[in-house]
Amino acid sequence: MNRILIAFLLLLLVPHNAAAQSDAFVKKLEQAAAFIVDNRLDEAEKNLQLLLRTAPNNAAALDLLGTIRAKQGRLDDAETLFTRALRADNQLLGAHMNLAYLYLLKGMPDKTAIELREVLRLDPENADATYKFAWLLVSQARYDECITFLEKARQSWPLTVPILVVLSDAYFKKGNFDQAEKSYLAVLAQQDNNADALLGMARVSQAKSNATASLDYLRRAQSLLGDSPDRLYKFALAASGLNLVDEAIGALKRAIELRPDEPSYYLVLGMVQLTVKKPVLQDAEENFRECLKHQPDNAQAQLHLGYVLLKQKRYADAQVWLEKAIQKQTRSPEALYYLGVIAQEQGADQKAIEVFQRTIQLDPSFANAHIALGAVYLKLKDYRPARQELEIGVKLNPDSSKAHYNLAILYARLKDPQRAQEEMRIIEKLKSEGKTPENETDAVTPIRPD
Amino acid sequence: MKKISTVVLVTLLILGFSSYPRAQRSPATTNSRVTFQEVPAKTSGIKWVHDNAHSAERFLPETVGAGCAFVDYDNDGWMDIFLVNSGVSDFYSPAAPLKNALYRNNHDGTFTDVTDKAGLAGGRFGMGVAVADYDGDGWQDLYVTNYGSNVLYHNNKNGTFTDVTDNAGVTTQGWSTCAVWFDYDNDGKLDLFVSSFVQFDKSQHRLCVDQTMTQNYYCIPRIFKPRPSYLFHNNGNGRFSDVSKESGIAGSPGKSFGVVATDVNNDGLMDLFVANDTVPNFLFLNKGQGKFEEIGLQAAVAYSDAGKPRSGMGVDAADFDGDGWQDLFVANIDQEFFSLYHNEKDQTFDDQSGEIAPATQLLSGWGLKFFDYDNDGDPDLLLVNGHPDDLIEMKAARVRYKEPLLLFENTGTTFKNVSAQSGSVFAKEFSGRGMAVGDFDNDGDLDVLISNNGEAPVLLRNEGGNGNNWIGLDLVATRSNPGAVGAIISWQASGKKRTRLRTAGGSYLSTSDPREVLGVGVSTKIESVEIRWPSGTIDKLTNLPLNRYIKIVEGSGIIRASLPSTDYTLHR
Numbered sequence A: 001m002n003r004i005l006i007a008f009l010l011l012l013l014v015p016h017n018a019a020a021q022s023d024a025f026v027k028k029l030e031q032a033a034a035f036i037v038d039n040r041l042d043e044a045e046k047n048l049q050l051l052l053r054t055a056p057n058n059a060a061a062l063d064l065l066g067t068i069r070a071k072q073g074r075l076d077d078a079e080t081l082f083t084r085a086l087r088a089d090n091q092l093l094g095a096h097m098n099l100a101y102l103y104l105l106k107g108m109p110d111k112t113a114i115e116l117r118e119v120l121r122l123d124p125e126n127a128d129a130t131y132k133f134a135w136l137l138v139s140q141a142r143y144d145e146c147i148t149f150l151e152k153a154r155q156s157w158p159l160t161v162p163i164l165v166v167l168s169d170a171y172f173k174k175g176n177f178d179q180a181e182k183s184y185l186a187v188l189a190q191q192d193n194n195a196d197a198l199l200g201m202a203r204v205s206q207a208k209s210n211a212t213a214s215l216d217y218l219r220r221a222q223s224l225l226g227d228s229p230d231r232l233y234k235f236a237l238a239a240s241g242l243n244l245v246d247e248a249i250g251a252l253k254r255a256i257e258l259r260p261d262e263p264s265y266y267l268v269l270g271m272v273q274l275t276v277k278k279p280v281l282q283d284a285e286e287n288f289r290e291c292l293k294h295q296p297d298n299a300q301a302q303l304h305l306g307y308v309l310l311k312q313k314r315y316a317d318a319q320v321w322l323e324k325a326i327q328k329q330t331r332s333p334e335a336l337y338y339l340g341v342i343a344q345e346q347g348a349d350q351k352a353i354e355v356f357q358r359t360i361q362l363d364p365s366f367a368n369a370h371i372a373l374g375a376v377y378l379k380l381k382d383y384r385p386a387r388q389e390l391e392i393g394v395k396l397n398p399d400s401s402k403a404h405y406n407l408a409i410l411y412a413r414l415k416d417p418q419r420a421q422e423e424m425r426i427i428e429k430l431k432s433e434g435k436t437p438e439n440e441t442d443a444v445t446p447i448r449p450d
Numbered sequence B: 001m002k003k004i005s006t007v008v009l010v011t012l013l014i015l016g017f018s019s020y021p022r023a024q025r026s027p028a029t030t031n032s033r034v035t036f037q038e039v040p041a042k043t044s045g046i047k048w049v050h051d052n053a054h055s056a057e058r059f060l061p062e063t064v065g066a067g068c069a070f071v072d073y074d075n076d077g078w079m080d081i082f083l084v085n086s087g088v089s090d091f092y093s094p095a096a097p098l099k100n101a102l103y104r105n106n107h108d109g110t111f112t113d114v115t116d117k118a119g120l121a122g123g124r125f126g127m128g129v130a131v132a133d134y135d136g137d138g139w140q141d142l143y144v145t146n147y148g149s150n151v152l153y154h155n156n157k158n159g160t161f162t163d164v165t166d167n168a169g170v171t172t173q174g175w176s177t178c179a180v181w182f183d184y185d186n187d188g189k190l191d192l193f194v195s196s197f198v199q200f201d202k203s204q205h206r207l208c209v210d211q212t213m214t215q216n217y218y219c220i221p222r223i224f225k226p227r228p229s230y231l232f233h234n235n236g237n238g239r240f241s242d243v244s245k246e247s248g249i250a251g252s253p254g255k256s257f258g259v260v261a262t263d264v265n266n267d268g269l270m271d272l273f274v275a276n277d278t279v280p281n282f283l284f285l286n287k288g289q290g291k292f293e294e295i296g297l298q299a300a301v302a303y304s305d306a307g308k309p310r311s312g313m314g315v316d317a318a319d320f321d322g323d324g325w326q327d328l329f330v331a332n333i334d335q336e337f338f339s340l341y342h343n344e345k346d347q348t349f350d351d352q353s354g355e356i357a358p359a360t361q362l363l364s365g366w367g368l369k370f371f372d373y374d375n376d377g378d379p380d381l382l383l384v385n386g387h388p389d390d391l392i393e394m395k396a397a398r399v400r401y402k403e404p405l406l407l408f409e410n411t412g413t414t415f416k417n418v419s420a421q422s423g424s425v426f427a428k429e430f431s432g433r434g435m436a437v438g439d440f441d442n443d444g445d446l447d448v449l450i451s452n453n454g455e456a457p458v459l460l461r462n463e464g465g466n467g468n469n470w471i472g473l474d475l476v477a478t479r480s481n482p483g484a485v486g487a488i489i490s491w492q493a494s495g496k497k498r499t500r501l502r503t504a505g506g507s508y509l510s511t512s513d514p515r516e517v518l519g520v521g522v523s524t525k526i527e528s529v530e531i532r533w534p535s536g537t538i539d540k541l542t543n544l545p546l547n548r549y550i551k552i553v554e555g556s557g558i559i560r561a562s563l564p565s566t567d568y569t570l571h572r
Helices: A002-007 A023-037 A041-054 A059-071 A075-088 A093-105 A109-122 A127-139 A143-156 A161-174 A177-190 A195-207 A211-222 A229-241 A245-258 A263-273 A281-294 A299-311 A315-328 A333-345 A349-362 A367-379 A383-396 A401-413 A417-432 B356-360
Strands: B007-011 B035-039 B068-071 B080-083 B101-105 B111-113 B125-132 B141-147 B151-155 B161-163 B176-182 B191-196 B230-234 B240-242 B256-262 B271-276 B282-288 B291-294 B315-318 B327-330 B339-343 B349-351 B365-371 B380-385 B406-410 B415-417 B432-438 B447-452 B458-463 B469-476 B488-493 B496-501 B516-521 B526-532 B538-544 B549-553 B559-561
Touching: A023 A041, A023 A059, A041 A059, A059 A075, A059 A093, A075 A093, A093 A109, A093 A127, A109 A127, A127 A143, A127 A161, A143 A161, A161 A177, A161 A195, A177 A195, A195 A211, A195 A229, A211 A229, A229 A245, A229 A263, A245 A263, A263 A281, A263 A299, A281 A299, A299 A315, A299 A333, A315 A333, A333 A349, A333 A367, A349 A367, A367 A383, A367 A401, A383 A401, A401 A417, B068 B125, B068 B432, B068 B447, B141 B176, B141 B191, B191 B256, B256 B327, B271 B315, B271 B327, B315 B365, B315 B496, B356 B380, B356 B406, B356 B415, B380 B432, B469 B488, B469 B526, B488 B516, B496 B516, B516 B526, B538 B549
Parallel strands: B007 B538, B125 B176, B176 B256, B256 B315, B365 B432, B469 B549
Antiparallel strands: B035 B458, B068 B080, B080 B101, B101 B111, B125 B141, B141 B151, B151 B161, B176 B191, B191 B230, B230 B240, B256 B271, B271 B282, B282 B291, B315 B327, B327 B339, B339 B349, B365 B380, B380 B406, B406 B415, B432 B447, B447 B458, B469 B516, B488 B496, B488 B526, B526 B538, B549 B559
């Protein structure tokens, strides 16, 4: 909370109507600001209260007092003071910025955006507000808006390196890897040791299937991570993409130590933990639960928690979380599929059939749903649709051991031992190629971080 | 189907019975929990400790043993205890000779070591023990499996045994694990199935080291080749014929750990469910005429649901949901889950492990048994666990080398984990392997014997299981096989009829008390007991006394109390 507020204090010292104030008044304001920077809040407040006694509507003093309230965790009081400050002087940039950050803290990103837009209206080339507004858009997955906004800004003034990184990230997240690459390289041309750009290039290279380049960028970035949780997080994402799972987990654990209240770190840590050969599901479960503790409505965390509980065969618990996830993501074929698996495992065959069919309606190319549907028909000895679904499953995913195994059972029951053995031989072959049932995570689609 | 050759209706006069020596019965406490209490060695006198021959090289046989048995070797009506030990092998020369152990039951909760006198010390690298009266002379014999050749000990009826392996023709090669006595051809004689584990000797030992460790660990048996198991036909003259090939058993080489003889399709012929390690399990369907067909794949009991062979170890069979069909259970290694295979009545199975699966995700299961620990009439389930790799904790988070026991209560259609409420022993951890169930104190509730790898065995006394009413049957076959394996026992109390197939084997490397304890819950009367013997004979008994053991002789209608001091003969 201190990070941005203190940074804005200097802005406050140049109030819009500074000329109207006496030197002594400004001196007192400066002193109060200095006290706040030093965290001597009582002394700062004493100064400000004295000033406000003589000038109750002084915007700068109100803003500084709001800063103190925010630092004290009294966010509502802070909001009132910032608002009063802006009522007194609507062009006070610092108050707008403080209010923007306050709204972010209060989980009101739309109001944050309004305040940042106001700053940019007053000062279109304000780099800080530009950066924060762009960052806000990316965090809301509004990549196109972010790109349009920054490309337009770039036409008027040269973007700073941090802003260029956000622009690159937006291109990357949008899936425009060529533009992302161009943009990250532009950053690196200005700062060849920019860790964010190096990490970005590591991920772009991965996306372009150039693992060697990706590893090279990742290694260059590694020594520059420092104790930045954001960079550690980005490093973990890139490392997990290169199957450097231990390094990814190490980085995420460090990021969590540095910023223990960030839900996405727990979410991704849990997801990375699921990608190891023999995942410890309970570890992943703890991290998804921790994520949900900080962000109870995180549908991804709900889905993943449901998934790991399902994998532990804790079906009742799994069902609760998957249903919560579905409430948020009503068209999530994965969540629906897992609910089908639960029904299947609990012997509710008709329900399982219905859920798998709905899953297939949502995503006809969902191989595991076809395979699971085939397995239910097989259990019911309804061999014709069983075979049909399993064959579709194999067509969609020829490496599915589960599909081949169920076909083997089917052929064995149909007294065709030769074809049954053929299917089992395919499984053996898949195993020899490292495509084992373990890697299939028991034929449930592994979930990987974005 | 078997023909019913004799129907005997026996009515007992309750007044004809008097109580006979047995431990004090707990008061009827149907609402209180049944618990298992450890009987310490200083109380029981069982001071023997298993030596697993642990070495820095970590030869695979070190971590697999060993088994145990409840056996009444002296026919005094009280369960004695036999424990299998390691011994000399091509990779191990003990500093002092290692011995198996035979402990005679002193009838007062204590035991006396009679191993040397009995001639059962052994000395080979022992694995398991299968107990039965193979020659029908009324005395229990022992077949001890080894890493190396196995030994058949014939009971001399005087407290001693004689090694008759060669004469009997049951010599084996290589590494054997489980064995089971059963009558596959219903000729009234007990045949013998012997599980073979992998091809292994010292020269084939491999150093298994993972990337991060400098120490050897126990190799996963995947790297060793499978071997065919043995089937020996009992010729009835003290000799056996090796019918492994012609029966079809040898056609399926495996890496077998556990075996149970049961009848999965109710055709009156005993089938075999065999747990294999890292290769598919086998379900040998008895086709009659001395032939078996391996149907594990189509029965869906061979692999995980993703088609992966698992590390099958302990097995058992029982009709857990009372639908008249035998269900199967197999324990696997950690992360593989254990499977409760529900019999779908058409030679296929569906894994319905329910609450058992999450409870066993991090465990590796060996000894296990369906038995009615609380005498409410249905089979419950006890699981003995322990990871085979003593270094596992360095490699896998949350997986332990020593693991807890688990007890599951049958709720009618599934199982509920009641371990936490069943005694402090369930909070402990063991390197569990073998497990046998038996009523060592003759109080009518089933106790438990656990053999641990490289540790002392654990004897658990059932406290409160006899709070419910029961009747114990000691079946004496005359025309059927001496173990009455394959007999179907039905009993009715308070209008509720229950049925139990007398299986053989199960658990891991171990043999349980051959008597059948039938629980009737709070019913104060048992209306009838019916025995359908494998020979086809049916004995139906009514007005039976509760809370005591009785001896039932096939087809003769003679019932006696099982202890010599009260050797009643009752007439029809």
